[in-house]
Amino acid sequence: MVVFSRVLCYTVFNIKMSSINPGDELQPKRTEKNRRRMMITPIEFDKALSLSRPLFIDVRSESEFNEDHIPGAINIPLFNDEERALIGSVYKKQSPKQARQLGLKILSPKLPGLVYSVQSQGEGRQIILYCWRGGMRSLSLATVLDLMNTHVFRLNGGYKSFRRWIRSYFSQDNFPFQVVVLHGLTGTGKTNIIKKLAERGVPVLDLEGLAGHRGSVFGSVGLPEQPTQKHFESLIWRECHKFKSNDYLVVECESKRIGKLVLPTLLFNEMKAGRHILLYDTLEHRINRIIREYQVDKNREELAKTLGNLEKNLGVKKVKEWQSLIMEEKTYSVLKMLLVKYYDLLYKYPDHPSAKYELSLSSVDENQAANVIT
Structure with missing residues (x-):
């Protein structure tokens, strides 16, 4: 769990650990020796369609998923509706930094279960993660999956790129x-x-x-x-x-x-x-x-x-x-x-x-x- 939290802090949320656990100033040095190849591949929607066995995983909240999603996608939300609303409120009323800290606090205990869900449901498939616009939510989970040596694609532009595709198709x-x-x-x-x-x-x-x-x-x-x-x-x-x-x-x-x-x-x-x-x-x-x-x-x-x-x-x-x-x-x-x-x-x-x-x-x-x- 500590490893997951640190990864999210440094690579995704951009929060120093000292802001959460005072005194812990450890920051990994990204040298050529310890640099590892990331297993996260950005992909456009049309390219994703050409994969042999694609599985779209929507990491948005349940209400976002229910409004619309890529047909055939499964929903593995990082934050449910209530959590997402709470983080959004902190972002607007307090600060982006505090919102990221709250997001990390809520997400960290869920990570093992999220990783298991993705790995078990995506076994033998090409996994494509997406969120609203290809931002922090899909990057967070993709980064943790990368740590667990699970290769994933990340949809460029997220759901919004898919929606543009639909509008273009019918135009x-x-x-x-x-x-x-x-x-x-x-x-x-x-x-x-x-x-x-x-x-x-x-x-x-x-x-x-x-x-x-x-x-x-x-x-x-x-x-x-x-x-x-x-x-x-x-x-x-x-x-x-x-x-x-x-x-x-x-x-x-x-x-x-x-x-x-x-x-x-x-x-x-x-x-x-x-x-x-x-x-x-x-x-x-x-x-x-x-x-x-x-x-x-x-x-x-x-x-x-x-x-x-x-x-x-x-x-x-x-x-x-x-x-x-x-x-x-x-x-x-x-x-x-x-x-x-x-x-x-x-x-x-x-x-x-x-x-x-x-x-x-x-x-x-x-x-x-x-x-x-x-």
């Missing part, structure tokens, strides 16, 4: 894929067919899956909270990067907004200009499909509650009536009215083959429809 003039778009009335099985195409190795963007929302008034029912806008964009980039050797992607038709999230303009414009396939099915099949997908019996109260979002469109009286019917287990009737009187009129898709689309497919048999598209 290019042309989307690198032709987009094939599945259209159809609510309940025609578009999402199911997207998943079946993925199982067959077709390059797909499951936008509703990435957004954690089904895109309708009931879109959030039974699902966890949606990701942040930043992380949604990161997830879309991840899927695009995964299929970079393909020249097309298949997506489900979506409005620009999915729940609280917004599609990147570059992708949305390419969806409008892409190739278009129509899926159609009978009203009865569509209703039964919705009942299965939304697990009505498990989520009856949540379904009734979210129906309240349509009060402006349908009127308070009608929505209250339908909510009561849902709680009375008359969901089939409510869904039938909701489709016929609202969603079908809103989207105006044909419920039969149409020459307006390059291909029209019945989705009665979802597997057969997926086979045709494949």
Whole structure:
């Protein structure tokens, strides 16, 4: 522990040991004889992507990680949210030096556990550490790992460089894929067919899956909270990067907004200009499909509650009536009215083959429809 503390003091925090332990003035001399080769390699994000088995380790606090992170990264925070806030407060109200001293005091007891976590989870992988902007947090842990003869990469610019990469990707003039778009009335099985195409190795963007929302008034029912806008964009980039050797992607038709999230303009414009396939099915099949997908019996109260979002469109009286019917287990009737009187009129898709689309497919048999598209 003493060795770890000294290393952090001299090489990272730039604090003399005497400021923490009075009387201890030992300062190692960096001569050619005792100089050791550092095993910390700076790396740009695009170079990191070309490594054979990269593992990104995000050393930021849990809330920073949850807001957005490099897809696939694991979180091994040096400081949790509370500790980070405390250090920040000392930095602003007292001095940078005292903040560094506090950081050292908090971090030192954690170092063995942090090193073990990195070494165990990164075994056989190329480890890339990053923090907010490639500063003190990633350097601290990288320095200690270097002492333990563990080679690591350190991402130049940290998370901020990754975020610049994402913004640049969605700001290019042309989307690198032709987009094939599945259209159809609510309940025609578009999402199911997207998943079946993925199982067959077709390059797909499951936008509703990435957004954690089904895109309708009931879109959030039974699902966890949606990701942040930043992380949604990161997830879309991840899927695009995964299929970079393909020249097309298949997506489900979506409005620009999915729940609280917004599609990147570059992708949305390419969806409008892409190739278009129509899926159609009978009203009865569509209703039964919705009942299965939304697990009505498990989520009856949540379904009734979210129906309240349509009060402006349908009127308070009608929505209250339908909510009561849902709680009375008359969901089939409510869904039938909701489709016929609202969603079908809103989207105006044909419920039969149409020459307006390059291909029209019945989705009665979802597997057969997926086979045709494949």
